[in-house]
Amino acid sequence: MTDPSRLPSDVDLEKASAARCYDYYLGGSHNFEVDRELARKVESRVPHVKPLAQDNRAFLRRAVRYCLRQGIRQFLDIGSGIPTVGNVHEIAQELDPEARVLYVDNEPVAVAHSRTILEGNDRADVVQADLADSDGILGSEQAARLLDPERPIAVMMVALFHFVPDSARPAEILRSYHEWMAPGSFLGFSHVTGDHYPELLRSIVDLYADSSNPVTARSHGEISGLLKDFELVEPGLVYVPEWRPDTEEDRWQDPARSLVYGAVGHKV
């Protein structure tokens, strides 16, 4: 008999995935030919896509370290992707081995990958879930084990929301997390934009349209709107190279070419 409950297998290697393309831009090898094919196409239109992705990753690092300096010791990293190098738990546990990290991604291979990497680490885990399912994520067994909702937390949503179309009501999603976060918590956030280089962005949007993760770019105003419940720490919502660079040399001549806005929000 044919089984009516048969699920469409969600391990789809025929489509490029954002997580694995991103890994490619970072120089990782956790990717397949389909992913590299798309990534190379993007690279041909946006030649600096690799530095661009790396800079986003660097923003993640700086944001996590910032939160650590503010005393945060628990992290919820949503849309964590394939942790090539420089993962949140590595950054955090380097400073404090007791720091706790819960990863969330909706892509099964990324999740399986995290699981492999995290084997034996009892202060970090992963949940496969969609961002929109905040109840499922925050109510998961892993969250119960690792996170203390009474204490401030850093929620990382880096290079994630441009995969959330307006139809999925991104503002409502953010609000549900904001509500859950204890006062004193932080939100690390970055998002692709077409504000200054619309043609470059268009190439990316077009190329990703057929992948598993179509892209929705948003303007500075729209992104600020999404973050309105949070108080943004200095320097606010800026192109990622401008967000607290490690050295003056890290600034870009034309930061807008990074195509990604970043901010850290504070729930007061």
Added chain:
Amino acid sequence: MNDTPSEAERSDTAAPAGEGTPDPRVAEFARQWARTVLGTSYVPMSRPELWSFLEERTERLLSALAAEPFDAGAAAEVGADLAGVHLVDPLALRRTLELLGSRLPGLARELGRPPAETSERTVGLLASLGEGFVGAVRRRVLADQDVIQRAVRQARDDAEEALRASEARFRAVFNSSALGIAIVGLDGLIQDVNDSMGVIFRTTGPELLGRHVLELCDAEYGDSLREKEDELVAEVSERFMVDVRYTAPDETLVWTQVSGALVRDGNGVPEYQVLLYADVTDRHLLYERLNLQASTDPLTGLANRTRLRNRMEEALSPVPADRRVGICYFDLDGFKTINDSLGHPIGDDLLLAVARRMEAVAERWGALAARMGGDEFVLLVPDTEGPRGMVPLVERTLEEIRRPVRIGGHELKASASAGVVEQPVAGTDAERLLREADITLYRAKEEGKAQWVLFDAERNSAARRRFELSAKMPAALDNNEFFVQYRPVRRLDDGGLVAMHAELRWDHPELGELTPPWFVELAENTGMITRLSNWLLRQVCEHAGEWMRRLGERAPVVAVDLSGRYFRDPDLVNEFRSVLADSGMPAERLRLGVPEDALFDEVGDPVDTVEIVRELGAALVIRDFGARYTDTRRLRELPVTSARIAGGYLERLSERPLTDPLDEHLVGSVVTAARLLNMSVVAGGVHTRRQAERLHEMGVHAVQGDHAGEPFAAMEVERALAAPVKGVGGTSS
């Protein structure tokens, strides 16, 4: 939170291992190195951290360059270290080699540690570094690939495990469900069923495989199921639910509620349907029983209006084309009398007996017998072939009804009248058919009892008007649409007032002012006459009583016409007495105009009312004197004071220059007869002076009509009395 980024980073970043403070030239070299490799791949460190990291590697390479004996192995380690911090891109290697090749020897010289055989050693170091780098990167790539492959396998295993689990769950549900579950292809063929399916459909599961789902419902229900299924498969609807009936091979009826859903494959393409069958037979039987109760006449067990309506809808559906339909509307004759005289239980038994017989006839003709209420029944005959075919059915039914019935010691002989309509289905509807049959029945009753009449559009429309008038009469009376007006009756000798003649009028909202010929007979047929006449009598007496109070002796005598049927009503007397008492009106001042017929019963004896009226003191006027000559002598004994004559011949007397001798003779002989009977003669409908003159010549005493005065309302009696006496007959001419 106002710390500046760069200083903050430096402060909390653990500085990589290094021996003391590096020489600024080494530091500068490392910065240069960092600058060339950054951006080729992601390095999980801040730039200052990378600087320290590369300073240390620079130191190690410088040492290796100068070391004795020369050992290139240290450089291989540096290559591997680069890969270790995720400097993995070939570009990073190339730039590293370029930088080291062009500047490392120079740096060594600047630092005062120039080795022997510098260029040879440099080449060796770079080659080793490249080898170490490539080896480490290869291991890393393989490891990455291994990890990601494992992740894919893991993810697939997880998905499959989830699938297996849900499959197992589904199996459990499938097997244990009391609902029948069928997996059905897009072509409608059953691919798999659970055991419950077999139970529901009185067979075994395997028997059902390969059969079409439409075979699991009776033909009448196939269409609705097919339609729903088609919509589902065509993705017009997401799911459906429909009740269908199935007749099992052993003739058991099985009612199922079928719900269906479409299952798609991974690409969203419809793959098959899942149909759930709930056995709702019990519910349906209950529903049917309730429905039957709701559509059955409780007394006779025949169909009631509701069921008749439903069956008419079916019979009137216009497919196939050219369909016809027949309706017979029956009404028992004189049923009210039976009910009144023998009592309701006997009446009910009679209805029951009639119903039984009608049902038997209906069954033979494939018709439906229904009771509409009271003593009215309807036969619905679907798919007739013309009016002729209805005749035997109707006659047979009437015959059956006429057959005597024995009920509780009585032998009752009932009869019925029927209205029959037989028409093409197209262009009519249930309501209209029933109405037409009802009106046709009404015509049948009008034409006499115990017969049937076939629908005739023209005749029906006249009948319909009458029918509607009579139907509206009771409400019209309540709504004060009826009123009484008066006309003077004047003596022809001197124009003096003889009486005021009351005229009943109906101010009909659509038809305007109607005179008694429009409605009195109808009222007599429906029995409405009693109410109407009581009302008239009371109205007239009130008016006259009022006149008496206002005018005393000057108040005129009042004449009012009563319907013959009413006059013979034994209740009249009682009503008459109470009306007189209520109005304070002496009977002597009242003249009752009645048709001659009404004074006598069937065998020609005067009716009792005549004597009573005389006792009370009212006078009687014969309204249609001369209509029946031969019997005129019988009036001699009666207290009739005057006779009224009216009709076409009176009018003709005046209209033409030369009167017809026959008309003159008629008037003359009527007047003479009245004289001989000691009655005065009043002529009605006299409009012209000329007419009046002629009549006066011929011996008529008084006239009414336009010549004698216009009609007026009761309130205006004074004005009517004061009106100048028109020149009448003798005196004025």
